[in-house]
Every structure is written in C-alpha cells, then in structure tokens.
Amino acid sequence: MHFGLSEEQTMLQDMLRRCLEERLDLETLKRTAGQPCDPDLWRALVELGVTGALIPEDHGGSGLGMLEAEVIAESMGRSVAPVPYLGTAVLAPLAWQLAGTPEQRERHLAPIASGAHRYGVGLTEVAGAPRQFGKVTLEGDHAWGRCYFVIDASDASHFLLTANADTLVVIERGAEGVSIELLNDVDHTRSLAVVGLERTPFETVGEPGRAAQAIDALLAAGRLMLAADTFGAAEVMLFRARDYSMERFQFDRPIGSFQGVKHLLANMVTDLEPCRSLIWYAAHVFDAEPAERVLHACHAKSLASEIGKFIARSSIEIHGGMGFTEELGLHLWYKRIEANRQLLGGPETVRHAAAVDQGWVQPLTATAT
Amino acid sequence: MDLSYGPEYDDFRAGVREFCRNQRPAEHRSRGIPGVTERPGPEVLEWQAKLIEHGYAARTIPKEYGGYGAKPDIIENRIIQEEFLAAGLPLGLSNQGISMLVPTLLEVGTAEQCATYIRPTIYGEMIWCQGYSEPGAGSDLASLRTRAELDGDEWVINGQKIWTSSAHVADMCFILVRTEPEAPKHHGISYLLMPMDRPGIDIRPLVTMTGDATFNEVFLTDVRIPAMNIVGARGQGWHVANVTLKYERGMLGNAGQGQSGIKGLVELLQEETVGSGRAMDLDHYRDRLLRLQGRTLANKYHGMRLLSQSINGEQTGTEGLITKLSATELAYDIYSLGVDVLGETGTLYDGSPYQAERDWQKSLLGCFTGIIGGGSANIQRNIIAERGLGLPREPQVRFDNGRWEMMPSASNKGGN
Numbered sequence: 001m002h003f004g005l006s007e008e009q010t011m012l013q014d015m016l017r018r019c020l021e022e023r024l025d026l027e028t029l030k031r032t033a034g035q036p037c038d039p040d041l042w043r044a045l046v047e048l049g050v051t052g053a054l055i056p057e058d059h060g061g062s063g064l065g066m067l068e069a070e071v072i073a074e075s076m077g078r079s080v081a082p083v084p085y086l087g088t089a090v091l092a093p094l095a096w097q098l099a100g101t102p103e104q105r106e107r108h109l110a111p112i113a114s115g116a117h118r119y120g121v122g123l124t125e126v127a128g129a130p131r132q133f134g135k136v137t138l139e140g141d142h143a144w145g146r147c148y149f150v151i152d153a154s155d156a157s158h159f160l161l162t163a164n165a166d167t168l169v170v171i172e173r174g175a176e177g178v179s180i181e182l183l184n185d186v187d188h189t190r191s192l193a194v195v196g197l198e199r200t201p202f203e204t205v206g207e208p209g210r211a212a213q214a215i216d217a218l219l220a221a222g223r224l225m226l227a228a229d230t231f232g233a234a235e236v237m238l239f240r241a242r243d244y245s246m247e248r249f250q251f252d253r254p255i256g257s258f259q260g261v262k263h264l265l266a267n268m269v270t271d272l273e274p275c276r277s278l279i280w281y282a283a284h285v286f287d288a289e290p291a292e293r294v295l296h297a298c299h300a301k302s303l304a305s306e307i308g309k310f311i312a313r314s315s316i317e318i319h320g321g322m323g324f325t326e327e328l329g330l331h332l333w334y335k336r337i338e339a340n341r342q343l344l345g346g347p348e349t350v351r352h353a354a355a356v357d358q359g360w361v362q363p364l365t366a367t368a369t
Numbered sequence: 370m371d372l373s374y375g376p377e378y379d380d381f382r383a384g385v386r387e388f389c390r391n392q393r394p395a396e397h398r399s400r401g402i403p404g405v406t407e408r409p410g411p412e413v414l415e416w417q418a419k420l421i422e423h424g425y426a427a428r429t430i431p432k433e434y435g436g437y438g439a440k441p442d443i444i445e446n447r448i449i450q451e452e453f454l455a456a457g458l459p460l461g462l463s464n465q466g467i468s469m470l471v472p473t474l475l476e477v478g479t480a481e482q483c484a485t486y487i488r489p490t491i492y493g494e495m496i497w498c499q500g501y502s503e504p505g506a507g508s509d510l511a512s513l514r515t516r517a518e519l520d521g522d523e524w525v526i527n528g529q530k531i532w533t534s535s536a537h538v539a540d541m542c543f544i545l546v547r548t549e550p551e552a553p554k555h556h557g558i559s560y561l562l563m564p565m566d567r568p569g570i571d572i573r574p575l576v577t578m579t580g581d582a583t584f585n586e587v588f589l590t591d592v593r594i595p596a597m598n599i600v601g602a603r604g605q606g607w608h609v610a611n612v613t614l615k616y617e618r619g620m621l622g623n624a625g626q627g628q629s630g631i632k633g634l635v636e637l638l639q640e641e642t643v644g645s646g647r648a649m650d651l652d653h654y655r656d657r658l659l660r661l662q663g664r665t666l667a668n669k670y671h672g673m674r675l676l677s678q679s680i681n682g683e684q685t686g687t688e689g690l691i692t693k694l695s696a697t698e699l700a701y702d703i704y705s706l707g708v709d710v711l712g713e714t715g716t717l718y719d720g721s722p723y724q725a726e727r728d729w730q731k732s733l734l735g736c737f738t739g740i741i742g743g744g745s746a747n748i749q750r751n752i753i754a755e756r757g758l759g760l761p762r763e764p765q766v767r768f769d770n771g772r773w774e775m776m777p778s779a780s781n782k783g784g785n
Contacts, residue, residue, distance in 0.1 A: 001677055001680055002370065003670070003673045003674045245760065246760065262750065265760065266751075266753040266757075274671040274695060280370070280674070288370075351660065354659055
C-alpha cells in the first residue's frame with residue numbers, strides 16, 4: 001500500500017516548482033498581470049511535458065494520469081502561474097479522448113502536446129446552478145449564440161464549448177463570426193471572456209448529442225484541477241503567514257508567539273492537510289474508479305474552496321496592513337483562490353451536485369436561456 | 370498511489386472472514402464493547418479469550434505474557450477491524466489498561482512487571498484506571514503535587530487525582546506522583562502501579578453533563594504500596610507518562626470515527642419529516658450534511674495517508690499532529706446537525722417519550738470527552754503550532770510586586 005505521490009510524481013513536482021519559481025518572481029507576476037501568457041514560459045512548460053501529460057504517447061504526449069495533472073495544477077496554484085493550463089492541458093485533451101473519434105484524436109491531440117494549440121473552455125452552461133446566461137445553438141453547419149465565462153480565452157487558438165448538456169463543439173479562434181470580449185475579473189493571472197458566435201463554423205467532438213458523460217467528466221476534472229490550484233495557493237499563503245509571524249516583532253516578541261496567532265495558524269494547517277489527502281484521493285479515483293469521480297471532485301472543490309478562503313483571509317490578516325496592500329503580492333494568491341472558488345460552480349453548487357450524484361435530491365433545472 | 374493491501378494479505382483476510390462467518394449471531398448479540406462504567410461480564414470475558422486464542426485481540430502481545438505473539442503488522446490489524454465491522458461483530462476489549470498501560474510496560478517495564486500484569490489485563494480480568502490529572506494539574510500535567518515517600522519497602526502516597534475514569538471498577542491504577550520534591554518539575558515525578566483495594570483510597574464519582582458518572586475524584590491518604598511497584602527509575606515518570614500519552618492520543622484521534630456519524634445523519638435526513646417533505650429536501654440541512662461529508666471523507670483519506678506513512682516507515686510531520694483536533698471538532702459538528710434536524714425533539718434525552726431512535730443529544734454532549742480529554746483542543750493547537758509549524762512557545766509570566774513580569778525563556782522548558 002502506498003497513499004501519496006510516487007518518486008516520479010515527486011520529481012515532476014520538484015521540476016515544475018523550480019521552473020515556475022525561477023521564472024515567476026513577484027515583479028514578473030505584477031508586471032504581467034492581465035497580459036497574455038509569456039511565450040518563453042509556455043515553451044518551457046511544454047518542454048517539461050505539461051501540455052502532453054494527459055495525452056497518450058502515440059499522440060505525442062506522455063500518457064500520465066489525473067494525479068500527475070493534480071501535481072501540475074497544484075504547482076500552478078503555488079506560483080499563481082499566469083498560464084492557460086486548465087483548458088489546454090487538461091480539459092481539451094480529455095474532451096478529445098472521451099468524446100472524440102479516432103480520426104479527431106489523431107488530428108487534434110498532437111498539436112496540444114506540442115503547445116501549438118491552446119484551448120479556451122466554456123462549461124458555464126452546464127456547471128451546476130443554471131443562471132440566465134448565454135447558450136450556444138447549432139443550426140446545420142453553423143453555431144450561434146454566446147458562451148459566458150470562457151476560461152483561458154485570451155491565449156486560445158481554439159474554443160471548446162458546450163451546446164446543451166450533451167454536445168461539445170470546437171471553434172477556431174479565427175473562424176467567421178467569432179467575437180471575444182475579455183472580462184475584468186478579480187484574478188488577473190488567468191483570463192475570462194465571453195465568446196460570441198454568429199454563423200460560425202464548428203466541429204463537433206464526436207457525435208452530436210452523445211457527449212453528456214464526457215461533459216460530466218470534464219466538469220469533474222475541471223473542478224478537481226481548480227481545487228488543486230487553490231490548494232497550492234493556500235499552502236503558500238499559510239507558510240508565508242507562518243514565516244512572517246516569526247519575523248514580525250511587536251511588544252518585543254515575534255507575533256507568532258501570541259496564541260491568538262499560533263492557534264489561527266494551527267487551525268489553518270489542521271484544515272489544510274486532510275484537504276490534501278482528499279484531493280490526492282479524488283485524483284486517484286478519477287482514473288481508477290470512474291463511478292467515484294463526480295462525488296470526489298465535487299467534495300474536493302467544495303472543501304478546497306472553503307479552507308482556501310479561510311487560509312487566504314487569515315494569512316492576509318496575520319500580515320496586517322501590509323497584507324492588504326499590493327506590496328507583498330499576497331493579493332495575487334488571495335484573488336486566485338477567490339476566482340477558483342467561483343469558477344465551474346461555487347461551494348454550494350458543487351455540494352448540491354454531490355447530493356445529486358448520491359441520489360439524495362433531483363438536479364436543478366434551468367430557469368431560462 | 371496503491372491503495373490495495375497486496376495479495377500477500379488475501380489469505381489472512383480469508384481467515385478472518387472465515388472466523389467471522391462461524392460466529393453465531395446470538396452468541397455476540399449482547400456484546401457491545403463494555404464502557405468504563407462497569408466491569409466486563411462473563412460473556413465479554415469469554416469472547417475476549419476466544420479472540421486472543423485466534424489472534425484477533427492482543428495480537429502482538431508476546432506469548433509469554435498471554436498474547437498471541439504475532440509480529441506487529443498494521444495492515445493485519447486493519448483487516449481484522451474491517452472484517453469484524455462488516456460482520457457486525459464486536460472487536461476485542463479496549464480500555465486504558467489494554468490500550469495504554471500494556472504498551473507502556475512492554476516498552477519500559479521490567480520483565481517481572483510484564484509477567485505479573487499483562488496477562489490478566491488483556492484477558493479483561495484486571496481493570497486499570499489512569500491517575501494523571503489533578504485539580505491543579507490538567508494541561509500543565511507536570512505541575513502535579515500528589516506525592517509519594519519511601520518508607521522502608523513501601524511507597525506512602527498522599528494527594529488527590531481527578532478525571533479518573535473507571536476508578537470505581539478498577540483493580541489497579543497507574544499513577545504519577547512527585548517523589549523528588551527538590552528536582553525541577555519534570556524530573557521529580559515517578560510512575561507507580563497502585564492496587565485500588567488499599568486502605569486510604571476514597572473514590573467520589575463525578576457526574577458529567579451527559580448524566581453519567583464516567584469520571585471520579587480519587588483522594589489518597591497514606592496509601593501504602595510495595596516499593597517495587599514503580600515503572601522506570603525514580604524521577605523518570607515524566608518520560609514513562611509520555612510513552613502512555615502517545616498511545617492515548619492514538620486512541621482518541623481515530624481519523625475514521627466520523628464515518629458512522631455521517632451514515633446516521635444521511636438516514637436521519639432521509640427519514641425525518643419536516644413540513645411536507647424530508648429534511649433532506651431542505652437546502653439548509655442538506656448543505657450542512659454535505660459540508661460534514663466532505664470533511665469526513667478528507668479525514669478518512671487522511672487516515673489512509675498516515676497509515677501508509679507508518680507502513681512504509683516514513684516520517685510523519687504536521688499531518689500526524691492534527692488528527693485529534695480535526696476528528697474531535699468534526700464529531701461535535703456532526704452530532705450538532707443531528708440535534709438541529711430534530712428541532713424540539715432534539716432536546717429530548719436519555720429515553721424520553723417521543724425521543725428519536727438515536728440519542729443525538731447525548732452523543733453531542735459526549736463529544737467533550739474527545740475535545741478536552743488527552744490534551745484539550747487548545748493544547749493540541751499549541752502542539753501543532755510549536756512542533757508542527759515551528760512557532761515559539763508563549764513566554765511565561767509571573768505576578769511580582771503588584772505587576773505582571775515576563776520570565777526568561779529558560780523557564781519555558783518542558784511541556785506537553
């Protein structure tokens with residue numbers, strides 16, 4: 001029995017952390033906030049195998065699993081990396097593999113592994129509590145409508161979007177009638193956009209109307225990756241607060257010797273460690289026991305969102321007034337955690353999805369389009 | 370990630386399962402694990418002897434001391450627990466003598482002490498209580514003041530102990546006393562084994578808020594016990610006590626204990642009617658249940674991670690220190706939801722008319738045992754912060770000349 005990361009997975013983690021830490025110091029992060037992904041950084045990550053991790057070896061990837069993807073997502077969160085990881089390296093490869101035809105896999109996976117294609121992903125239409133947001137409709141060879149909150153849109157060469165809960169389509173960025181409206185969200189390390197389509201040509205991933213299961217899996221994978229990203233960011237915030245509490249002296253004592261601060265830090269780490277175990281387990285069952293996917297991804301997202309927010313706000317608080325400024329850069333981690341919490345279903349939404357998955361209640365239905 | 374126990378355990382599991390299948394339901398129906406308020410009855414003793422004979426209790430205790438004599442193997446223990454649970458059979462006895470004193474004796478006791486005490490203890494015939502806490506020595510246990518003086522070949526003990534579970538049914542007490550009053554506080558303590566039938570022992574039950582008398586105060590006046598009833602050397606009692614406490618925290622911090630609570634909550638929310646529907650249909654109750662389920666799953670997998678670390682001989686860091694705090698807080702929140710879902714019915718207690726099938730209120734009140742016992746929640750936070758995160762100890766203060774003074778850090782030595 002071994003519960004945890006293997007030697008190879010730990011090596012991957014070390015390599016990735018080193019690469020990101022070397023390239024993403026605080027000044028760089030502040031300077032590039034809201035900018036497209038730095039091409040040098042992207043190339044370095046492609047060389048490390050980030051984009052090919054979930055792609056089989058015969059399509060140019062390394063054929064790894066969801067636990068490796070978790071390790072990568074956690075490292076991205078640690079460094080608040082301004083990298084379009086989720087859409088390109090996780091959701092698009094899974095979509096082609098779960099719903100695509102052999103011919104489509106042949107054509108689309110290799111350019112993802114090589115870093116040539118980058119995907120923005122729009123799952124909002126199916127991500128839990130339906131709201132009065134846009135909808136993509138397909139008429140013959142053309143797509144119409146709007147998809148809101150498309151993740152990683154600004155760098156994308158392609159968009160992977162849902163059309164109803166059972167069809168996945170891919171749109172090329174340069175195709176006819178595509179409009180991209182970038183949103184100003186709280187987190188400037190990744191981008192969100194509204195993608196508009198007007199008489200736009202599209203490619204269906206596999207058969208139209210046959211992708212419902214794949215969409216459920218994508219949603220679970222996305223939630224799990226956001227949980228891992230939050231976890232990585234929260235761990236950094238916790239240990240920065242711990243370090244600061246030993247450096248900062250008030251009343252002739254390090255503030256970390258006051259129980260008000262010590263106990264807060266103890267509560268933070270008491271929440272953090274079981275959450276790590278849950279996320280690892282959720283990543284493991286994603287591949288090993290597909291029937292457990294949805295439940296565990298929902299719980300991972302819910303718990304990481306709750307403890308992430310508690311750790312993030314407590315860390316800011318322990319840093320005092322400086323924590324509230326942009327000087328220390330903590331706001332980047334705080335905002336990343338905040339954004340992850342809302343994307344692909346907030347805590348209540350994913351918990352409701354976990355209840356539905358266990359047959360405790362009926363799913364919510366859309367109120368309008 | 371490899372969550373299987375490996376094919377080498379298949380035979381072992383099959384053997385346990387075969388044993389469980391052969392137990393007639395009627396044979397064990399009345400055999401819950403006896404509480405600390407009563408001595409185990411004859412049926413329980415018989416069951417315990419049977420379990421030891423087959424190696425499903427006292428499994429790793431050496432044969433010469435009455436145990437089964439198997440090599441320690443965490444996975445085998447886990448398999449026994451899993452199979453007994455699945456079959457609805459009670460596990461072997463678990464009390465302070467078996468869980469705390471016996472491993473302590475095996476680690477630091479003499480061969481003669483092991484030969485005298487272990488056999489009757491593991492067979493449930495000798496019941497122990499723990500004489501640690503005193504009215505003035507709780508979290509700061511090392512400040513205890515019950516003293517023992519050597520008079521010829523006898524210790525003479527005077528003082529008072531408190532929170533002594535099962536003192537009223539116990540045959541023996543493992544007790545911490547001050548034997549070297551001149552030594553610094555952690556070095557003046559000895560660990561003695563005191564028969565409870567001696568003159569001068571006065572036991573007064575303490576009724577807790579659950580209504581049960583699970584604890585006692587024990588008053589000790591010139592109690593005489595043989596000089597040889599000491600574990601470790603004179604003045605080494607603090608070290609011996611920490612060996613025992615290590616096993617106690619293992620007992621209290623069972624990371625998997627929330628799972629049966631969640632199962633009970635799911636049933637309750639599905640069966641309890643609120644207005645025209647089930648409690649499960651109400652978002653506020655269901656969302657609380659889901660939050661608790663998430664924490665419970667996290668603790669469950671965290672327990673697997675710690676198990677894996679100990680099997681593979683890996684160092685356990687902060688992640689091992691948090692289990693007691695995490696599990697006891699979770700248990701309180703789980704039972705709170707049970708009470709809240711029941712509304713007014715949730716106030717009913719201890720067999721009242723109209724009470725729900727399960728006594729959620731009593732379980733809730735009982736949670737204080739875990740939150741306070743074996744190092745209270747805030748002491749746990751100190752341990753996590755200091756040993757886990759490396760934060761400094763709180764400086765000590767003293768009241769001097771009408772004002773508070775901070776004391777030099779050297780006097781902060783020792784501790785939990």
